[in-house]
Amino acid sequence: MRRVVITGTGFYSPIGDNMADLRSSLEQMKSGIRFMGEWDSVNGLEARIAGVVPVSDFSEIPRAYRRTMDRVAMMCALSLKRAVAQSGLDAAHITAHKTGLSFGSAMGGLETLFEYAEDVSHNSGFGRQNATAFLRFMSHTVAANLAVMFGVIGRNIPTSSACTASSQAIGAGYESIKYGMSDVMLVGGGEGLHYVEAGIFDSMGATSIGYNDNAQAASRPFDISRSGLIVSEGSGALVLEEYEHAKARGAVILGEIVGYATGCDGSHITLPSERGMEQVMRDALYDAKLNPEDIGYINAHATATPKGDIFESIAVHRVFGHNTPISSIKGYTGHMFGGGGAFESIVSLMALNESFLPANKNLETIDPACAPLDYIRSHRETQIKAVMNNNFAFGGINTSIIIKKI
Amino acid sequence: MGSEVFKRVQEIIVEQFEKEPSDITSDKLLVEDLGLDSLDMFDLICALEKEYGFHFEREMGSSIATVGDIVGQLERNINKE
Numbered sequence: 001m002r003r004v005v006i007t008g009t010g011f012y013s014p015i016g017d018n019m020a021d022l023r024s025s026l027e028q029m030k031s032g033i034r035f036m037g038e039w040d041s042v043n044g045l046e047a048r049i050a051g052v053v054p055v056s057d058f059s060e061i062p063r064a065y066r067r068t069m070d071r072v073a074m075m076c077a078l079s080l081k082r083a084v085a086q087s088g089l090d091a092a093h094i095t096a097h098k099t100g101l102s103f104g105s106a107m108g109g110l111e112t113l114f115e116y117a118e119d120v121s122h123n124s125g126f127g128r129q130n131a132t133a134f135l136r137f138m139s140h141t142v143a144a145n146l147a148v149m150f151g152v153i154g155r156n157i158p159t160s161s162a163c164t165a166s167s168q169a170i171g172a173g174y175e176s177i178k179y180g181m182s183d184v185m186l187v188g189g190g191e192g193l194h195y196v197e198a199g200i201f202d203s204m205g206a207t208s209i210g211y212n213d214n215a216q217a218a219s220r221p222f223d224i225s226r227s228g229l230i231v232s233e234g235s236g237a238l239v240l241e242e243y244e245h246a247k248a249r250g251a252v253i254l255g256e257i258v259g260y261a262t263g264c265d266g267s268h269i270t271l272p273s274e275r276g277m278e279q280v281m282r283d284a285l286y287d288a289k290l291n292p293e294d295i296g297y298i299n300a301h302a303t304a305t306p307k308g309d310i311f312e313s314i315a316v317h318r319v320f321g322h323n324t325p326i327s328s329i330k331g332y333t334g335h336m337f338g339g340g341g342a343f344e345s346i347v348s349l350m351a352l353n354e355s356f357l358p359a360n361k362n363l364e365t366i367d368p369a370c371a372p373l374d375y376i377r378s379h380r381e382t383q384i385k386a387v388m389n390n391n392f393a394f395g396g397i398n399t400s401i402i403i404k405k406i
Numbered sequence: 407m408g409s410e411v412f413k414r415v416q417e418i419i420v421e422q423f424e425k426e427p428s429d430i431t432s433d434k435l436l437v438e439d440l441g442l443d444s445l446d447m448f449d450l451i452c453a454l455e456k457e458y459g460f461h462f463e464r465e466m467g468s469s470i471a472t473v474g475d476i477v478g479q480l481e482r483n484i485n486k487e
Binding site for chain 2: 063064067068124127128129130131132135
């Protein structure tokens with residue numbers, strides 16, 4: 001069976017865009033969530049805080065590519081550029097027939113879409129619209145734009161399953177290599193921040209609204225005082241490569257993806273199911289040929305919604321019992337939606353390679369309704385052999401990724 | 407020295423397509439010299455329509471090859487009004 005390794009990563013997040021800043025934020029338990037004064041004029045919005053990537057200059061991307069990119073595609077493009085640079089893959093490798101791409105986001109280019117819709121409705125109609133607007137907001141804008149910018153001619157698999165968009169992209173890349181369709185897959189995803197996301201989750205009662213004046217304390221996975229998720233933005237990119245392909249060119253191998261599963265609850269459109277979550281974790285372990293005790297750290301999805309965290313903890317308890325260290329990093333970042341899966345896989349990789357298990361930020365009192373687990377309260381320096389990264393999305397779509405040291 | 411219309415067209419091309427002002431002269435071919443493609447041409451026409459408040463007919467697009475062609479079209483439309 002062909003093995004799949006990771007040879008490069010890149011990301012943008014509210015807590016850093018490089019490994020040193022990321023680690024420092026996690027060590028100091030510093031969140032990237034802030035009050036959004038710029039949302040003052042949005043009528044009826046209750047959630048007023050968000051995780052923001054403090055970057056606005058993307059001029060590093062040539063205009064010919066940038067003209068059809070919204071913020072989400074630009075963050076993904078530069079994340080991928082860094083990942084490719086780290087991997088050492090040259091242009092000939094990237095443009096080879098068996099190099100493919102899989103990237104996703106929950107919403108496509110939301111900022112452009114809303115500007116476009118407003119302009120069509122209230123100002124210009126369709127008479128004076130840019131030809132490039134649709135290419136910036138379409139649901140597969142990230143995958144389409146990145147393929148053009150990097151010259152990818154292999155398979156291109158866009159994903160758009162909200163909170164599992166980029167974890168499914170990793171899975172698609174892993175399976176493409178494992179089953180011989182590709183030698184290299186460029187994978188990941190992202191999300192650009194827009195107030196409409198906060199409004200959407202407000203309407204469902206899923207946003208945290210009790211901490212508008214205390215952003216650092218707002219995102220509280222597994223804590224009894226949690227009241228919902230914080231919308232945020234960011235991106236993550238990984239270079240996946242067939243093991244022999246990487247070895248032959250002397251690449252530095254960061255880790256091996258040994259297990260992946262995706263599954264569906266098939267029950268409720270928003271309410272998660274512990275049965276579905278349990279199933280996807282068991283399926284990933286089966287794929288990895290590992291036992292639960294082989295996993296040294298679980299990077300939880302846990303968005304700090306009242307029900308989601310409980311169901312997830314119960315599912316984890318059913319599979320692992322109570323001894324496996326677990327944390328959600330959404331206490332630092334908020335919910336990066338389409339970027340979360342890839343970014344959290346990069347954090348999982350850091351846990352594996354730096355023996356650094358991040359703590360659950362703002363976990364003061366564990367919700368007694370959550371199952372008894374080894375919730376990490378302050379970060380640990382622990383050597384581990386394998387990590388599991390879980391993500392769960394609306395529609396009951398679940399993913400579980402297992403990464404192992406090589 | 408170009409006309410006022412030329413100067414504005416030059417500014418729009420510089421701003422929209424990140425060109426140097428010195429690159430934009432009347433005889434420059436939009437596609438071959440300035441590297442604009444079909445999407446850029448639509449976006450340029452869109453920007454000019456917003457600036458001057460009238461509509462370019464699609465068939466007019468086929469008669470535009472140079473910066474000077476655009477300026478000529480605009481000046482004829484402005485003079486009509």
